[in-house]
Amino acid sequence: MKRDWDLLRKQLTDIEEGRDVFADVPKRLNRPNDMSWAEFDIKVAEQQNAEARIFGHLELLIQKRYIDGLSVVRGADNRFSYAVHGPRLTMDGHDLLDTMRSATIWESIKTTAKKKGVELTFEAIKVLAGAALKHALG
Numbered sequence: 001m002k003r004d005w006d007l008l009r010k011q012l013t014d015i016e017e018g019r020d021v022f023a024d025v026p027k028r029l030n031r032p033n034d035m036s037w038a039e040f041d042i043k044v045a046e047q048q049n050a051e052a053r054i055f056g057h058l059e060l061l062i063q064k065r066y067i068d069g070l071s072v073v074r075g076a077d078n079r080f081s082y083a084v085h086g087p088r089l090t091m092d093g094h095d096l097l098d099t100m101r102s103a104t105i106w107e108s109i110k111t112t113a114k115k116k117g118v119e120l121t122f123e124a125i126k127v128l129a130g131a132a133l134k135h136a137l138g
Contacts (some may be wrong), residue, residue: 001056005120008057009106012097015067015087021058022082025052048079055080064122066093096122099129109131 014021026047030068031040061067069087074080089097100106109128113120118128 001053003060004053004057005100005110005121007053007099008061009097011057012089012100016089016094016097019119021070021087022054022084025054026088031049035121048092051080055082058082061086061093063091064078065090066096068093099125105129105132105136108135 013019014023025137029040029043031037031048033112035043044122055072055074058067058070059072062070062072066089067087069085069089071083072080098108109125109132110120112118112128112132113124118124
């Protein structure tokens with residue numbers, strides 16, 4: 001899975017605003033009678049990739065302790081299960097989201113990172129946010 005910062009930003013915002021962070025998880029598929037097994041396998045693979053992308057990013061936020069109140073477990077079959085018990089942002093999660101919240105600042109961070117050849121990491125975002133904010137206020 002390739003890290004998608006815009007998805008991480010959306011997930012943080014969804015949690016902060018009390019929206020269902022799992023709303024975009026595709027529903028499990030049933031094969032219609034008029035669909036071949038090969039077509040169905042392709043649809044299932046697409047569904048599993050979308051699911052892995054959403055849950056994988058939530059795993060990152062949980063591991064870095066940016067969110068609390070969610071559990072995501074990856075099974076041996078690489079399928080996910082989850083538990084929700086009052087999702088919330090931690091203080092670090094609020095700080096990260098505050099850094100990413102402004103569309104102008106967020107675009108400036110991404111542009112600067114790309115221009116300088118810097119990979120976006122949680123730490124790089126914090127540093128680049130300071131520079132972007134300084135430039136915006138300058």
